Amino acid sequence: MDGLARVGALLAKDLLLELRTRQGLFSMTLFSILSVLLLAFAFEPTREETRLIAPGLLWIAFAFAGTIGLEHTHAVERDMDGMEGLLLAPMDRGLIYVAKLLAGTLFMYLAELLTLPFFVVFFNVDILPMLPRMLLLNLAGTFGFCAVGTLLVAVTARTRLKGVILPVLLFPVAVPVLLAAVEGTAAIFRGESPAAALKILIAFDAIFASVAFLTFGFVLEE
Amino acid sequence: MIRRSARFALFLLVLWCFSPAAGAPAETPAEKPPREWRTERKPVNVSFLFSAFVLTWAAIWIHLLVVDRGQRRLEKILARMEEERG
Amino acid sequence: MHGARNRIDRGLILLVGPAMVLNLFLIFYHAPVERTMGLVQKIFYIHVPAAWVAFLAFFVVFAASIAYLASRRASYDRLAEASAAVGVLFCTLVLATGPIWAKPVWGIWWTWDARLTSTLVLWFLYIGYLLLRSYVPDAARRATLSAVLGIVGFLDVPIVYLSIRWWRTQHPSPVFAGGEGSGLDPRMRAAFFYSLAVFTLLFVVLLRLRMRLRAAEGRAEALLDERRRSL
Numbered sequence: 001m002d003g004l005a006r007v008g009a010l011l012a013k014d015l016l017l018e019l020r021t022r023q024g025l026f027s028m029t030l031f032s033i034l035s036v037l038l039l040a041f042a043f044e045p046t047r048e049e050t051r052l053i054a055p056g057l058l059w060i061a062f063a064f065a066g067t068i069g070l071e072h073t074h075a076v077e078r079d080m081d082g083m084e085g086l087l088l089a090p091m092d093r094g095l096i097y098v099a100k101l102l103a104g105t106l107f108m109y110l111a112e113l114l115t116l117p118f119f120v121v122f123f124n125v126d127i128l129p130m131l132p133r134m135l136l137l138n139l140a141g142t143f144g145f146c147a148v149g150t151l152l153v154a155v156t157a158r159t160r161l162k163g164v165i166l167p168v169l170l171f172p173v174a175v176p177v178l179l180a181a182v183e184g185t186a187a188i189f190r191g192e193s194p195a196a197a198l199k200i201l202i203a204f205d206a207i208f209a210s211v212a213f214l215t216f217g218f219v220l221e222e
Numbered sequence: 223m224i225r226r227s228a229r230f231a232l233f234l235l236v237l238w239c240f241s242p243a244a245g246a247p248a249e250t251p252a253e254k255p256p257r258e259w260r261t262e263r264k265p266v267n268v269s270f271l272f273s274a275f276v277l278t279w280a281a282i283w284i285h286l287l288v289v290d291r292g293q294r295r296l297e298k299i300l301a302r303m304e305e306e307r308g
Numbered sequence: 309m310h311g312a313r314n315r316i317d318r319g320l321i322l323l324v325g326p327a328m329v330l331n332l333f334l335i336f337y338h339a340p341v342e343r344t345m346g347l348v349q350k351i352f353y354i355h356v357p358a359a360w361v362a363f364l365a366f367f368v369v370f371a372a373s374i375a376y377l378a379s380r381r382a383s384y385d386r387l388a389e390a391s392a393a394v395g396v397l398f399c400t401l402v403l404a405t406g407p408i409w410a411k412p413v414w415g416i417w418w419t420w421d422a423r424l425t426s427t428l429v430l431w432f433l434y435i436g437y438l439l440l441r442s443y444v445p446d447a448a449r450r451a452t453l454s455a456v457l458g459i460v461g462f463l464d465v466p467i468v469y470l471s472i473r474w475w476r477t478q479h480p481s482p483v484f485a486g487g488e489g490s491g492l493d494p495r496m497r498a499a500f501f502y503s504l505a506v507f508t509l510l511f512v513v514l515l516r517l518r519m520r521l522r523a524a525e526g527r528a529e530a531l532l533d534e535r536r537r538s539l
Binding site for chain 1: 377429432433436439440443444445449452453455456457459460461463464467468470471472474475478
């Protein structure tokens with residue numbers, strides 16, 4: 001399909017850009033790990049209670065890092081009027097969204113994977129036996145977060161203060177993602193199945209990716 | 223500046239009128255025995271509450287009327303200005 | 309041209325005054341005092357109608373946002389903004405009356421029940437909407453961006469509610485007996501529905517006032533622009 005090829009091309013471009021400098025991924029990962037560290041300071045990691053809240057702490061760190069990453073995926077187009085180039089291309093604006101969504105999800109997911117070892121070490125949580133489930137849940141959650149995030153970062157990029165209000169807009173909209181991701185992760189830590197949380201995440205992902213796909217064109221118009 | 227402080231004072235007055243509605247205050251000190259359920263309700267001055275609410279509403283409503291009047295005058299001026307420019 | 313509409317607006321404002329006084333009378337004197345909660349229960353006649361009106365307001369934002377993107381008429385954008393602003397007002401009222409009711413009845417300020425918590429998220433969503441608008445100086449862009457947010461935000465509302473409700477089932481808290489709707493005396497029901505009607509009327513009145521203000525702003529801006537250009 002033509003659309004698929006175009007998305008593929010855009011995605012390859014974003015990946016190539018990131019591969020060259022690795023700036024975005026690096027700052028996102030570093031921020032995520034630092035957040036985990038700060039949270040370890042804030043919540044004494046050796047206590048039993050901290051184990052109970054560990055899923056929440058993990059996703060707070062991911063959410064913060066995610067906003068940085070989203071800003072970056074959008075900001076790359078500012079150099080040399082990259083966005084104009086994209087808009088001039090004869091393609092559905094929604095496809096630009098899909099490409100940005102996939103790129104953003106990939107980078108955020110990578111940052112999360114790189115953060116997990118630090119989390120495991122600092123908080124003494126053994127996730128190896130439940131790794132496949134965690135990976136799946138994280139993917140669903142990250143995709144949902146980026147589904148709304150990619151749209152909202154395009155919206156806020158067109159405001160006077162740009163990134164400043166992205167968290168203000170994104171966090172309320174992403175409440176279902178964060179709730180489901182935290183509860184799902186908590187279920188995984190307890191050894192149970194995160195099926196219920198996954199269902200919510202998949203529903204959210206489907207609904208909001210579609211809505212964003214349809215409305216992205218309006219956001220980009222001049 | 224004076225109008226703003228007057229408005230703030232009015233706001234505080236309204237809040238104070240509603241304070242009886244807030245019910246029981248927070249914690250009791252440790253030595254007191256646990257609170258028993260009262261079998262009859264403490265008499266509440268319903269007419270006081272009612273009048274407080276009605277007075278507050280009256281102030282709001284009068285404000286809405288004033289705003290509406292100002293808005294209509296503004297619209298008249300705008301209409302005249304739009305006519306003048308041809 | 310605008311004379312008839314102005315008369316209707318004025319009529320509505322005149323109507324809502326005594327209508328609300330009657331509402332207060334029904335609430336305080338006609339509706340019976342609830343047995344377990346006492347007088348405090350009467351906050352219900354303000355808390356719940358305010359919540360319904362807030363929800364109605366945000367639905368109007370949703371509809372107006374779609375209408376704007378479809379037609380690009382500025383009046384739809386004005387409707388969306390006005391509805392969001394008035395909606396936030398009523399939403400604030402819900403969030404303020406909730407704890408006032410909860411504290412004497414259940415002993416805690418905030419109960420984390422699904423409805424109140426979703427209302428809180430809703431509040432943040434629409435404050436964000438108003439904040440976004442304040443950050444975009446260009447009128448057309450502002451209208452488009454907030455229309456997109458208005459659509460996304462409203463579609464999020466049911467999902468937020470369902471996810472919070474599910475979240476609470478994961479952490480069962482003591483069940484609070486005697487919820488708001490449990491067994492309504494017919495006089496209570498009458499007072500409630502009348503209150504709902506009056507609050508909706510108040511919503512329309514405030515909405516119209518704000519829309520007229522914005523429309524007048526737009527006209528003044530246009531006149532100013534012309535003057536500037538002709539100089």
